[in-house]
Amino acid sequence: xxxxxxxxxxxxxxxxxxxxxxxxxxxxxxxxxxxxxxxxxxxxxxxxxxxxxxxxxxxxxxxxxxxxxxxxxxxxxxxxxxxxxxxxxxxxxxxxxxxxxxxxxxxxxxxxxxxxxxxxxxxxxxxxxxxxxxxxxxxxxxxxxxxxxxxxxxxxxxxxxxxxxxxxxxxxxxxxxxxxxxxxxxxxxxxxxxxxxxxxxxxxxxxxxxxxxxxxxxxxxxxxxxxx
Amino acid sequence: xxxxxxxxxxxxxxxxxxxxxxxxxxxxxxxxxxxxxxxxxxxxxxxxxxxxxxxxxxxxxxxxxxxxxxxxxxxxxxxxxxxxxxxxxxxxxxxxxxxxxxxxxxxxxxxxxxxxxxxxxxxxxxxxxxxxxxxxxxxxxxxxxxxxxxxxxxxxxxxxxxxxxxxxxxxxxxxxxxxxxxxxxxxxxxxxxxxxxxxxxxxxxxxxxxxxxxxxxxxxxxxxxxxxxxxxxxxxxxxxxxxxxxxxxxxxxxxxxxxxxxxxxxxxxxxxxxxxxxxxxxxxxxxxxxxxxxxxxxxxxxxxxxxxxxxxxxxxxxxxxxxxxxxxxxxxxxxxxxxxxxxxxxxxxxxxxxxxxxxxxxxxxxxxxxxxxxxxxxxxxxxxxxxxxxxxxxxxxxxxxxxxxxxxxxxxxxxxxxxxxxxxxxxxxxxxxxxxxxxxxxxxxxxxxxxxxxxxxxxxxxxxxxxxxxxxxxxxxxxxxxxxxxxxxxxxxxxx
Numbered sequence: 092x093x094x095x096x097x098x099x100x101x102x103x104x105x106x107x108x109x110x111x112x113x114x115x116x117x118x119x120x121x122x123x124x125x126x127x128x129x130x131x132x133x134x135x136x137x138x139x140x141x142x143x144x145x146x147x148x149x150x151x152x153x154x155x156x157x158x159x160x161x162x163x164x165x166x167x168x169x170x171x172x173x174x175x176x177x178x179x180x181x182x183x184x185x186x187x188x189x190x191x192x193x194x195x196x197x198x199x200x201x202x203x204x205x206x207x208x209x210x211x212x213x214x215x216x217x218x219x220x221x222x223x224x225x226x227x228x229x230x231x232x233x234x235x236x237x238x239x240x241x242x243x244x245x246x247x248x249x250x251x252x253x254x255x256x257x258x259x260x261x262x263x264x265x266x267x268x269x270x271x272x273x274x275x276x277x278x279x280x281x282x283x284x285x286x287x288x289x290x291x292x293x294x295x296x297x298x299x300x301x302x303x304x305x306x307x308x309x310x311x312x313x314x315x316x317x318x319x
Numbered sequence: 320x321x322x323x324x325x326x327x328x329x330x331x332x333x334x335x336x337x338x339x340x341x342x343x344x345x346x347x348x349x350x351x352x353x354x355x356x357x358x359x360x361x362x363x364x365x366x367x368x369x370x371x372x373x374x375x376x377x378x379x380x381x382x383x384x385x386x387x388x389x390x391x392x393x394x395x396x397x398x399x400x401x402x403x404x405x406x407x408x409x410x411x412x413x414x415x416x417x418x419x420x421x422x423x424x425x426x427x428x429x430x431x432x433x434x435x436x437x438x439x440x441x442x443x444x445x446x447x448x449x450x451x452x453x454x455x456x457x458x459x460x461x462x463x464x465x466x467x468x469x470x471x472x473x474x475x476x477x478x479x480x481x482x483x484x485x486x487x488x489x490x491x492x493x494x495x496x497x498x499x500x501x502x503x504x505x506x507x508x509x510x511x512x513x514x515x516x517x518x519x520x521x522x523x524x525x526x527x528x529x530x531x532x533x534x535x536x537x538x539x540x541x542x543x544x545x546x547x548x549x550x551x552x553x554x555x556x557x558x559x560x561x562x563x564x565x566x567x568x569x570x571x572x573x574x575x576x577x578x579x580x581x582x583x584x585x586x587x588x589x590x591x592x593x594x595x596x597x598x599x600x601x602x603x604x605x606x607x608x609x610x611x612x613x614x615x616x617x618x619x620x621x622x623x624x625x626x627x628x629x630x631x632x633x634x635x636x637x638x639x640x641x642x643x644x645x646x647x648x649x650x651x652x653x654x655x656x657x658x659x660x661x662x663x664x665x666x667x668x669x670x671x672x673x674x675x676x677x678x679x680x681x682x683x684x685x686x687x688x689x690x691x692x693x694x695x696x697x698x699x700x701x702x703x704x705x706x707x708x709x710x711x712x713x714x715x716x717x718x719x720x721x722x723x724x725x726x727x728x729x730x731x732x733x734x735x736x737x738x739x740x741x742x743x744x745x746x747x748x749x750x751x752x753x754x755x756x757x758x759x760x761x762x763x764x765x766x767x768x769x770x771x772x773x774x775x776x777x778x779x780x781x782x783x784x785x786x787x788x789x790x791x792x793x794x795x796x797x798x799x800x801x802x803x804x805x806x807x808x809x810x811x812x813x814x815x
Binding site: 147 | 722725729
């Protein structure tokens, strides 16, 4: 049973280089919203606004200055690797030293799944995404769409409690984007956890998202993500 | 971790070097005036002139000879595996072997002169400079080269107005590296120079420390001058590199990308340059051949050789292990104080470091001491070599592994280590190769037989027993070639 993601009065401060490349400026990101299981929240804001930074804070990769991010009691105290966050990046982040099948099996190995079951589940996942014949290939030989299919499949293999999609479709053509978006909806219906999706355009918004949130800029460099 | 690094820094260089300074200048009878002694000052000037001339010739020749590799608009600038193997030989070959090969070419009428030392230094370093230049250009975005060609650059203009300005930092680093190697060179100066009057700071230091009554004050003055020159060199380098970094973007590590090669006049030039360096190692090939052909080796001599080989082998393993230990400390501790050992180990004469350990009461001798000292001295080079790889990590891969369930250590081991394995193994092979050819530390720490092979060769050559020295050198030559082969092989794995 999954729980609601609570992002409560969170404040993150980061330094960014100035445009003139002399020194840096401080940016403050404030976030306050909730995402229920089964919800797919689309987050929209211009480039460089701090959307990816917010995702990294939610996953636990960077600290927050104040506020709390909770999925269930004590979740924020868990080490990152025990939080079961499915994180999908724009560039798929496939491990270059592992082949296609090994990339999928790696996620299962980290979950303590035995060798035989790993193999079987990876094969099933490959069959589902139509890449069974490329199982032993290097990930370098794959197209952008194929790479994202593997990454998406890998994200769901661990049965995540929360899914964060950081513009994973923006580098794909329109046809592939639609295909991937349908995949996300299908996988999410099977495992309805809170899902957050960063997107910088509106294509597919209605197909994927159940809710939408736009970033707002106030008081100079303070950026706000809050449910309206 | 910080306590361990602090303790190591104190034991390895803080206390020993501090005590040496005290003994050299503060003890009764010693004087700071030794620093401005005319003999010492003359040595400083001669050493500087030798290192400057050697590095200037190596850089100039390297630039000219790299032209056919870099300028051909139709071909890749990345050199082939065989060429890389040959070009690395000068860097990886034991100095005793390089020195004797140099002597073979120069002949008796040119040997034992300053010019001979300069030419041998320039020869062993030129191919390395060419490799640095071609790798740096191969690491530049191909689109820049294509844009320059589309804008009308022919081979010369491409080389002069695109390649050279884009790799100024690499040229500076290459010059610095060759300069420091020539300044600290011991074996080549001793063997090719034949002792006095061809004397540099490093060989004079050995002279003052080993023969007759030890001259603490004099050796201290020489060691200090050497340290000053090295620090000065680093200071000038960091100043210039800062200016350069502000003017141009930094080059990313070489990706060895190939654009495919086309038949052209440049291919012939490239073959000629590679052929020249193959040809220059010819005497060594002859020694290897002779060593394999020789029959009826005296059983006593065979036993001595195998014992000597075992000593060298043990030292090289220890040296690589110590180097690896320091690398782990360096990259994980991230302690600025410990990082300062980079500068200390780069600026201290190996022999002076060895002497300071003895004076500090560490009571070291034999293979253990040599291995530990070598690992400590090779660590800065290994650290600098690995730094671009370590810095080029993709945090997203680590984050992905972590979010999939990997602990920090598991994520490093599963994601980072496969990427770093080849360069780490390469640099440890290089450390082992350096160890096989090192003589100055062995000279200090070995008082009895069996001694390492390189020291034995050095002694034989010093006694004008060249035939025996050459036969033994064949062993070192094979090891140098093996290290070069391993490096090329690992580089290939890395880019796969």
